[in-house]
Amino acid sequence: MSRVDPPSVVNIADLRLIAKKRLPRVVFDYIDGAADAEWTMRENARVFDDVMFRPRSAVATSNVDLRTTVLGESIELPLILAPVGSSRLFWPRGEEVAARAAGEAGTIYTLSTLSGCPVRDVKAATHGPVWYQLYLVGGRDVALAGIERAKNAGCSALVVTVDTPVAGMRERDVRNGTKELVSGAPFTMLPFVAQFLARPRWLAAFLADGGLMKFANVILKDGPMPYADVAAALEQSMVSWADFQWIRDAWQGPIVVKGVHTADDARQSIDHGAKAVVVSNHGGRQLDGVAPTLCVLPEVLAAVKGEAEVLLDGGIRRGSDVVKALCLGARAVLIGRAHAYGLGAAGGAGVARAIEILRSDIVRTMKLLGCASVRDLDRSFIDIPPAWRNDRFGTPTLDEIDRLRVHGRRPLSQEIIDSARRRDR
16 A cells, blocks of 8 residues: 555645655745745635535436546646646656656646756656746746757647746745755755755655756756756746747747736736636745635636636645636646645655545535536536625626637536626626
8 A cells, every 4th residue: 555545645635744744844845835924825725615616416427527628638637737846856857757647647747947857858758748837047048948848849838937027035945044055055054954864765865866956947058057046047037028929939839828817917918829828826935915816717717708718726725626716717727736745745656646636526526516527617506705796707798608618618507697698788
């Protein structure tokens, strides 16, 4: 029996505890922590409790169909592995291990620019789709070379993150000595080294994997970028809407904009060529105090008006969270911490267990709702807080309903359609 099988692990929180025991504090807190007071991170997860289900009783749902399409690619369940930087610190060849687990589950893996494994190796490790997440670290020429490598490796979409003009203030990283530990100066590192020695099994695996990783997909003149505190690099290479012209020209494929919080940014994304947007606040790791993503989702959907696919990340810990996001209109969700806890706990087995936990939760939740397909989920299956109901992002227009039909989604409940007709007369 694996250490991540039941009864040892029955939910994502169990994987988190195992990862906490296995990883040095600085590595675990890199996954677990967020910006400033970490309010947004907590709210991302808590806000799902504000959405209530409305089940249909006496409905036979012996089989549940979780299949959906994202950017024309069929996936077996409506969740995608989000980009998580430095995954090679969690487990040897971490990005390859996680990508393999995603492929075996029939879904997409998203590789961060700030990863330890080259994009070609990650794509070769999985038979599933791989998306490449883009930062402009190193400047335009370095980014262009990274885009070309991702194209040549067979990545099917480019994810452009737009919410990192600077790195957020992650207080745990400061207390754990992240900057000092990557400085390479022995006397500077010394006060913080004990946390590695306290995890000898992790340390042995880390050293066997080559020690401190380099950023294998950021190729500078003298080779891969050394691992370092990336805050300064991000500030010097922030992305702006003006950059999308040359990014589109270089990529020549579908672009996903990640880090959308508002209707205005959703429209900007579409105007600059995005085929999908990710409603994301970077897991609360950037600007603390922004609204949780589930609250922002209706506003973004109303702004997009069916012209692009809308994905959501942030706070997903249970399959019921996924179902609630789909009921509100998301095409699929991205999971970051949930799969990173699994990777840190037990490598590929842990990632596979995280995916299986969420898959089983989704199936069970949908059977209890009386819904046989994710394509049939809509707002009629949930009650949302009254404060979320207003003309800005409440009932969709009839034109928006028609666009949902064109995009292959069941448009919404008859009750909502009738409400739209009454309002739009």
